[in-house]
Amino acid sequence: MKSNNNRVILAIITALIGLLMITAVPIITQVSLERVLVELAIVVEGDPKFASGIKLFGLFYPIWRALIFVGGIALIAISPAINKGEKWTYPAAMTIFALPSIGGMFMFLPYISWVGGFPLPMTISWLGLAGFWVSIFLQDNPKWVKWAQFFALTFIGMLATHAFTIGIGAQRMLMTRPGQPLYAGLEWWILTIAGEVNWIGTILLVISIPFLTLRKKSGWWLALVGSLAILVIDAPTQIIRTKTFDYLYGSLLAIGVLVSLLIPFLKNHLLDESVNSNLDAEVEI
Numbered sequence: 001m002k003s004n005n006n007r008v009i010l011a012i013i014t015a016l017i018g019l020l021m022i023t024a025v026p027i028i029t030q031v032s033l034e035r036v037l038v039e040l041a042i043v044v045e046g047d048p049k050f051a052s053g054i055k056l057f058g059l060f061y062p063i064w065r066a067l068i069f070v071g072g073i074a075l076i077a078i079s080p081a082i083n084k085g086e087k088w089t090y091p092a093a094m095t096i097f098a099l100p101s102i103g104g105m106f107m108f109l110p111y112i113s114w115v116g117g118f119p120l121p122m123t124i125s126w127l128g129l130a131g132f133w134v135s136i137f138l139q140d141n142p143k144w145v146k147w148a149q150f151f152a153l154t155f156i157g158m159l160a161t162h163a164f165t166i167g168i169g170a171q172r173m174l175m176t177r178p179g180q181p182l183y184a185g186l187e188w189w190i191l192t193i194a195g196e197v198n199w200i201g202t203i204l205l206v207i208s209i210p211f212l213t214l215r216k217k218s219g220w221w222l223a224l225v226g227s228l229a230i231l232v233i234d235a236p237t238q239i240i241r242t243k244t245f246d247y248l249y250g251s252l253l254a255i256g257v258l259v260s261l262l263i264p265f266l267k268n269h270l271l272d273e274s275v276n277s278n279l280d281a282e283v284e285i
Helices: 002-046 048-083 089-114 122-137 143-175 191-213 217-240 246-262 264-270 273-284
Strands: none
Touching: 002 048, 002 089, 002 122, 048 089, 048 143, 089 122, 089 143, 089 191, 122 143, 143 191, 143 217, 143 246, 143 264, 191 217, 191 246, 217 246, 246 264
16 A cells, blocks of 8 residues: 555656646746856956857757756656556656756756856756655665665766766867867866766766666666766866866765765665676576
8 A cells, every 4th residue: 555655646746847847947947047148248248268158058058958848748648657656667757857957957057156146947956856866765665775776876966967067167168268279288188088078977877877776787887987987087187177176076976976886785775686687697698
């Protein structure tokens, strides 16, 4: 009975979050973007090096809004299947919940930097995180499996957000770099690899989410490679570019993911050895 009640609750929450993703989120995104662009345009008048931010934010805010919108449609569509207890809905919903969680946090960072005040885009992240965490704890899994997934998947989402934003920041600076089209020294050409590696790491981390929810070793490896790649590029970039601590924060978040993946107690609860053993057997055959 408890499991059935959990499914009903989760189905209702999923549909409600999906509805908000296609109604409220588009408006919040547009209002946030307008405010960022207004403030940034004022800054650009006195300091043209920030002009690239207008183009990048004008591009990526709508992209994230579109992803979240389609994700909202998907959540509404799968909510009846969640109510029926169909297993495939858990990894699907978790991947979709990651979209507003990551996208909202990305939109929050420029907003808090240029606009200030109440962090309007953070409400988008709250929607995704609510679905993310509720889904974990309403699953019919042992307690420590839920907590292992909570820690690992939350850190993965945080790192993915930061890595995507770092990639945007690298592009923003490269677009207004001195001495174009050349690169004026190590502190500039390092950005040509740091940004792209962070973006690739973001993709690997997001792809790892549905596999980790299924407790598959493939998800663990995707998250491991993604976080290691980010750590290996962010650490030296921070040493080279000391004017900001952004790459230090990325390194610390990557370490957080690695800790959640590599501590034996957490790893044992993240992975289902019976599932992974069967997969290994099929490969050997």
